[in-house]
Amino acid sequence: MSASNGARQRQLHLNINILHSGFVPSAWRLPDSDPAAFTDVRHYIRVAQIAEAGKLDAVFLADNAAIVDQIHFRPIPALEPTVLLASIAAATTHIGLIGTASTSYNEPYNIARRFATLDHVSAGRAGWNVVTTADVPSARNFGRDAAPDHAQRYARAAEFTSVVKALWDSWEDDAFIGDKASGRFVDTAKVQPIAHHGEHFSVQGPLNLPRSAQGHPVVVQAGGSADGRELAARHAEAVFSASQSFEESLAYGRELKARAQALGRGPDAVQVLAGLTTIIGATETQARQRRDELIDLIPWDYSLARLAGTLGITPDRLKLDERLPHNLALPANGNGNHTFFNATLALAQRHGYTVRELIRELAGGGGHRVIVGTPEQIADDIEHWFRHGAADGFNLMPDALPDGLRDFVDGVVPILQRRGIFRTQYEGSTLREHLGLARPQGRQSTRIAA
């Protein structure tokens, strides 16, 4: 474990998912929480600044283009990510800015521009989390009764992502001249159309925007299905995963990296960031008390409906003090969330949990792994997963914000730094540099230098 050979030790990556008031559905009800935080830019900026003080790699914003949860009880992702992240960009200097946008309900030229713009206003800190959006309420906001089926969504997403990357690469790095004396502004020989004519899109290009400080935004994905893994292997530079056990996460990462290498990508081309919810206490007992307080503030009806949604069944099939029904399977159209379905089922089966116990262990549901403990216990767990290859880093989802992140940054980060696996200062200024990703080459000139 020593770095005595002088080689730079492999470094952990930490991303914070700013889920409005926090991961636990009742987080907004805690005494220190601001219920209106979900629409308050100052809340998001505060969280991002705490994350930056902790030298985290990036902040992340999930997204839905509809109301897809029970707003009578809880906040939802509401503010559009690229716009919100641009405000955060102006109030921070180093931290990466990853936003979600759907390939099913956007056009690639618009997405390429918006994320390229975010990359410019942040001086190279942008990332795009590619999602395909399976839910019905979103579909109904875009002229459909239901989402396209799973395979159709991923076929469109694959072409969409290729087009976006081609647009980002449609300018060579040195296309901009800006020479006042000669009046030459751009070398148009270095800005070329992409002339894409595919099954889903025809896009002429080029983009109307030069490349950014990091070349182009980092592509992020969170695919658990076979199609999702294929998309991630081909395009993703960071992946948000959700595994309830070390073994599952290890296997997921190995398979993904093997797929990426089979497609000709390098061994470090994609970083796996495992989802991790933290509930921190000065003692384990205090942490458990905090968890139980949060659970007691969630109506059981809500938790049952949420778990039923994850499992693709109606809530009446769940009995609080019984185990999960047998023979659960994702809907035939494939429009469930494969990742959370698999992770939740595996957790319940491994421990033989009742529904009540399962909801408690999931801290209110969702499918992500939850650690309840002291900063030392959390650091131990993170170090174990990281050193033994089950993750390149973590997508942190603190129970409540900003408190849960402040506890992480004050308590867990210094331990990870002392153990030599997490930076004490930013060494670069772009998201790519934080994540140890290569700068994309971009469009290659085919002209021979004179």
Add this chain to the structure above:
Amino acid sequence: MSASNGARQRQLHLNINILHSGFVPSAWRLPDSDPAAFTDVRHYIRVAQIAEAGKLDAVFLADNAAIVDQIHFRPIPALEPTVLLASIAAATTHIGLIGTASTSYNEPYNIARRFATLDHVSAGRAGWNVVTTADVPSARNFGRDAAPDHAQRYARAAEFTSVVKALWDSWEDDAFIGDKASGRFVDTAKVQPIAHHGEHFSVQGPLNLPRSAQGHPVVVQAGGSADGRELAARHAEAVFSASQSFEESLAYGRELKARAQALGRGPDAVQVLAGLTTIIGATETQARQRRDELIDLIPWDYSLARLAGTLGITPDRLKLDERLPHNLALPANGNGNHTFFNATLALAQRHGYTVRELIRELAGGGGHRVIVGTPEQIADDIEHWFRHGAADGFNLMPDALPDGLRDFVDGVVPILQRRGIFRTQYEGSTLREHLGLARPQGRQSTRIAA
């Protein structure tokens, strides 16, 4: 002209169009200009802060979703407006933030969300400039060979704008509760679907975002055609106009306001902001020298091509030292810019200009009115138009940025303030308050209070 009766005098509105390096195509070549300003967020923030120091109503960003000008010689609008404005929002406190987005190449749910988000992150300072996008390069970035024809574009725009406004009004102002004790987060009876099923769109709604400090973003438009005027009369709260003469502007505003009133809107429901390019000098001679310097830095080939584009003809039909060809008419498909075509033609005919003179008087082209003079001369002109009803305010397009705006704020604004027609302090905090617009009512509850 006195305000001695104690009534608050009608106030002028001033908006600044942040056209990257400035209005004149050669602005980037001036000694004090930064050629890279067009992609530098710090440039836009600097301009917005100067405008805010001058107590202007708003900054405005034009937009194209393609390269539609000759980038070998000049900058173009490149950064996506909503994202850029969100960064500006974080670095300013009062100034309004108006961005352009096309109804032809977006979905209404996405536009409603993005501008509502901008309205939240800016605490009620957002405006949406509705455009229909006629150019071919944009069409080819969205799967088409050409733009839909004029009537089709405006039919879609009218339905699009109605849907966006319905989404903005889908939450009642007091729908959000956030009561920790009871666990009630949102009163869902006050958040209702819009269930829109129209010719172009089916959108279920509601929006996934509450209303903002100003209710919803201000709707802005710039329509010169009959269809454009109809759209403006129905929906616009501010209009960017382009008239080369006092009489044309007076007639335009009167007709627009009469149309709006015929549709049941109040006399102050729409503010007309006339386009105005300023080239300022300490003396008129110095101002003219600056104009001539700027013109001399523009290749004539570029100016001819640009003027030909405005007139819908090929450049070979223009001879520098001859007058414009006879019998000019907009293209049959109506996809020219009616406003600039009419304004340019009127200017040329009124004065009998040669092409060379016309380009000089237009400060390089575009169709907007240009004043070359001292701060006093410019203030006189603005006051004359404003007091006699030819405009409610101006959409300023300084020759070069930030210099041209700084000269305006330091030189012209104090004169307008001394004359009592422009604010010396912001009296409100939202864009609606700056423009003197009523807060939109939003969705009315039909329930009887208990």
